[in-house]
Amino acid sequence: MLARSCVRQASSVGAVARQSLNRPATRAFTNSSGTAEASSVWRNAMTGGAATVLAVGSIAWYYHMFGHSVHAMTPAEEGLHPTKYPWEHVKFYKTYDAAALRRGFQVYREVCASCHSLSRIPYRTLVGTLMTVDEAKALAEENEYDTEPNDQGDIEQRPGKLSDYLPSPYKNDEAARAANNGALPPDLSLIVKARHGGCDYIFSLLTGYPEEPPAGANVQEGLNFNPYFPGTGIAMARVLYDGLVEYEDETPATTSQMAKDIVEFLNWAAEPEADERKKMGWKVLAATGVLFALSVWVKRYKWTPIKTRKLFYNPPAIAQKDIATRLSELKANTRQ
């Protein structure tokens, strides 16, 4: 039996195809003599082996040529990947921490606001998020805004209102560049969304300035070394130092505490809807969970009769004899 099936495999594919085309009822087990049999087994094994080697080899070659990811930039130009920090406010079931937002806004006002605008945030959004109405109104009134043109067409100054947006430190981008050695301090409203690594990146950037650039690092005049900034030369110097601000809630204002608070605040600035979105998400999951359970129940209810019914087959009363005759005919044909 074993020998026979070997022979069958060994006979060339073409021959089998042709034979089965010509005489469908006959299988091709014509025996060849011993040596021919051995050599064709050998040839078959060789062909299989060669095909395998070819396939594996070409995949390896292809991977070698095209499989590796290509980096247009050197690691220094990419910047160091930021550490992943376990942000509490990023968890699916956590809101922002209002106290942290409040501290972060204080850091923004006392430190970052002299260079960075936060132009998409109106005072009104601060109300009920991190300060009271009265505080926000007082804050708005500290700044002056243009009025609508009066009867003479003159524009006057008025104190700010809740509906005004936070003022920018510079009149325009050109003024900002001129004041910062040609580098534009980007608007921080959406910065968490606008940088790879988001919170982790900005935290790493703010806390990542080494005392000295490492030996051999090439830092241009007017730039500061920061390994996390793509290119490692950043126009913003280190701004956060221990004790720079004094928190009203007496949280110790270490560099990392301030960095954490400002990052959480900037995350809120970029995604003020996050709290509501997360809550809504859980509600959607709960409601669809109930609906899904209901639909499973309805499905089972509808299918119960179909799944529990029993089918009987009553064969028609012919045919024992017919079947026997046809079977023997078939056998005779195959033996031919």
Place this chain on the structure above:
Amino acid sequence: MSGATSAIYNSIFRSNATMLGAVFVSAFGIQMAFDTGSSKVWDTVNRGRQWKDIKQKYITKPEEDEEE
């Protein structure tokens, strides 16, 4: 039909208008209950984090330093 079932049938499902009314009223009620319930859970999970949890410190004495 048992007593309760037939009572429900007679009072709600028998007339289309009552049935429709029942649907609207219970949708309203269930929505209120669901929203209140989920807000309660959410606020418990996030106790102390939201503005409403800390605003007391700032409303009464805005200039006061408070410990956290």
